[in-house]
Amino acid sequence: MPIKTFISLHSAPRSGSTWLQMLFESHPKVITKYQPLFSYEFKNRITPQSSPEEFNQFLENLQASTSDFINMRGPYHQDENNQFPTTPKQNPTTLLFKNTHNHQLAETFLKLKPNIKLIYLLRHPCGAINSFINNPRECDSSLINTDEWLTGACKNNDNPNNYFGYNKWLELTEMFYNLRDKYPTNVYIVIYEDILNNPTQLKALFDWCGLDYHPQVQQFFDESHQKDCSSHTAVYKSKSVQDKWKTSLGNDIKNYIMQDLEKHLYLNGNWGEF
Numbered sequence: 001m002p003i004k005t006f007i008s009l010h011s012a013p014r015s016g017s018t019w020l021q022m023l024f025e026s027h028p029k030v031i032t033k034y035q036p037l038f039s040y041e042f043k044n045r046i047t048p049q050s051s052p053e054e055f056n057q058f059l060e061n062l063q064a065s066t067s068d069f070i071n072m073r074g075p076y077h078q079d080e081n082n083q084f085p086t087t088p089k090q091n092p093t094t095l096l097f098k099n100t101h102n103h104q105l106a107e108t109f110l111k112l113k114p115n116i117k118l119i120y121l122l123r124h125p126c127g128a129i130n131s132f133i134n135n136p137r138e139c140d141s142s143l144i145n146t147d148e149w150l151t152g153a154c155k156n157n158d159n160p161n162n163y164f165g166y167n168k169w170l171e172l173t174e175m176f177y178n179l180r181d182k183y184p185t186n187v188y189i190v191i192y193e194d195i196l197n198n199p200t201q202l203k204a205l206f207d208w209c210g211l212d213y214h215p216q217v218q219q220f221f222d223e224s225h226q227k228d229c230s231s232h233t234a235v236y237k238s239k240s241v242q243d244k245w246k247t248s249l250g251n252d253i254k255n256y257i258m259q260d261l262e263k264h265l266y267l268n269g270n271w272g273e274f
Contacts, residue, residue: 014131015123026220120176130245
């Protein structure tokens, strides 16, 4: 059976998108790919000037790609402490690709392929920022006590494809709320903390994607919280990771973010008690 459903998964960096990608990967009908437009193989392959035919060719080539980076098989993703699950595919019907860069192309995707589905994974900004500034792959330790958490300037490096720091988190979140208003049948916003604590939310997401909630998905969901892996790309982590920011993020940063969130009414109540 050919691929009939295409899903683009988006999130700010350090928001749990690799974990969500692996939840989809654990379904035997779903093929997933990692950040293709950030890879050497597909870099700059899609632009606002691309045609529908070029986008369809990109999706076809992406499905067939054997790149270690795109398929998360290389040392960047896996080591002896961090191994991603593998699920044999049975006539897959769905292709999902994850993005933490290149979000400015999200509406381009929708215009080039009107039936594509976009998922925005929204994590509490304090959690995402805490993970960002404490990840040596993303933020040099010398920058922890600067405003890098706010601007992401060193990591973004004036590159419009990059979305690090709280300002970019806010820009990205506003963009996807606007896209959901404009394309209500194509865009789904799911909150990381919700699916982490309530599989019913995850089932609703799979249903929206036209997928059954396969037992292997629930199996991986359960297994992913039974151990803690120290790797920064790990998908095996205790659920307590969601609250780590409450004790490790500086009060000045927390206070700034919490006060700023109050200005954005569409975000109120999304995380209950902070």
